Amino acid sequence: VFERYKKYNGVEGNSPETFTDTNRASTTQPDVEDINRDNTMNTIDSYFEYELDITRDNLPLNSIDEITSTNPIGEFIKDVKIRPRNLPNGTSEDVRWYQFRIPVNVAMNMFDDNVNFPQFKRYGNISDFRSIRFARVYLKEFTQPTVFRFGTLELVRSEWRRYLSNLQPEGQPANDDTEFTVGAISLLENDGNYELPPGVELEELYNNNTVIRQNEQSLVLDVCDLDSKDSRAVYKNISIDMRQYKKLRMFIHAENGDTAGADNSELVGFIRMGNDITQNYYQIEVPLVLSDGTNPIWPEENEINLALKVLQKIKSENLGNSTGDAVFYDVLDGELTDTPVAEFG
Template sequence: NSPVNTGGEFSSAATLYPDAEDLNRDNTLNETEEYFQYTVDLKPTTAPEMQIGTNFIVDKKVVSVTLANGRTRNETWYQFRIPIGSHNKVVGNIPDFKSIRFIRMFLTDFEDDVVVRFGELQLARNIWRKFQYKVDSTGLYSPTSAVPLNVGAVNIEENDQRSPLPYRTPREIERVQTLSNNGVNLLQNEQAMTLQFCDLPKDDAKSVFQTFANRDLRQFKKLSMYIHAENAEKAALSFGDRDLTAVIRMGNDFVNNYYEIRIPLIPTPLSAGNLNPDSDAYNDTLWNPRNSLNVDLHRLTQIKQDRNLSQVSPVQIFRELQANGHVYSVMGNPNLGEIRGIM
């Protein structure tokens, strides 16, 4: 968005370097063409390609702006999130993403002048990876179904006007404050991971996981997490109360040695978007307490002891139904003192 040089005494451009092909300024002509290409369609706001859920669009904001002539009109800002693996074209013999040096953006196929403004361009890192096997209790690594899974994130700064349910931080969560250079206290961003899928068959599951070095959870008393569920806005079929289950596994692995917690979910009705997003009623509806994970880690150890006393084989999963409707299970011989991953 740097203004062009109008020929005045001082240049108002962001850089004095010309927009040339020699991007690395080594004064050498390099004719090698090796890159991944991603295509995003830019259409009028009413076009089907510019709706949330298509064309890499995950959210949009409509803001009212005042023009130079004093009139006001609505402008739409779109949030695109493009997975690096979703390229539509590969040029040259570029093998992977380990040697990326430049990013170039260009516009084409426009019939008239167009002004495009970018609020922010950044690379987003995700420490959660997709689990490529079935989430079952057979103890075998079986390939998962072909149902696509979209892993993303929503946060309070970018998705506070999300439709149909604006994102809000759970009431019990306090945003961390940071001190800026001018002495003003700023609130850091708060975000949550999202898992999106469609047409998931019965008894099937899609999941993500994170691995780490041995982590000792015996020093902690409880494991807590807020969980939210909602139907797609234009879904042909919707799920009801307890039709969808959240599964949390942690242990030495995710197939043979793990603890498991299953939580039947209550979806938030889309009509809750009519409530005041900053009200307690909306927050309690968005983050239904019945969906929350709040497990006493000592209870997991007791379930393992109950399994051993009942003489059930460790290679078979052992389940116990809790008073709140959650199901706690143990498979194999996991150890809370050596947790290597969570799913």
């Protein structure tokens, strides 16, 4: 198979020819040189570039736990899967598949001469991502023939967006050196590295007498060099009548990265709900217990399990507050006494 299509520009049906008795296949020539068929030759050379040094030394053999802090592409490798393959000679060997996840729409300053992100580069006068018309993948600096197989090559988006405004206490500037990335981890794509939260069962769909099990995934927030009392967050615009629900439940897992950076209860997980997230909202927070391989992946101490009627009590308690300042309460067993809850506005 490698040799059969080795010198073809693509196998998508380039240059469809009129079938004859002697020529019944396409050729290696593209249909037209005008790829987007706009009858215009575009000579503007402006683009963003993402470069990965995929040498053997940078690729872990068995799991992402082998990735060190000095690995230049370590933060982009999200999973390693090993699958056995039977060879024609009757033996077998392990084949490794790597999942790379590259943040495309990052802050513009990451494409400048930034020592923290040397893989991100910008050429020409391109300034944003509003009009991206082409993308290409190319390989260079190989000393011998190398074959790559792509399971999927796709753009992935999320309904959760990074909150880019300052979350520092009033009067304190935000730390621009804090690194913050958003991703996802799921049961189907990251089997072996992900476990279902306690009590959560996979949804099943019945289709033509076939049971299709749905995927289950979690949001991943990766933050580095976070200042004391500073925060990083993602947000999602929704419209829900919360009066139709009785409880708010959220599972949180926390762990240190390559180097120990925090201890138990030094990090706080929080969620804000309201008409906006700056002036009128409820904030629910819980001090986080870190998992290190010996602790449960989903510690009960990290779980937010709040009866929504508590928010009604807080609202009635706070009706007389005319200062506009945030008022904090503690909640234990459904009463206002351990999960801090704040109402602002």
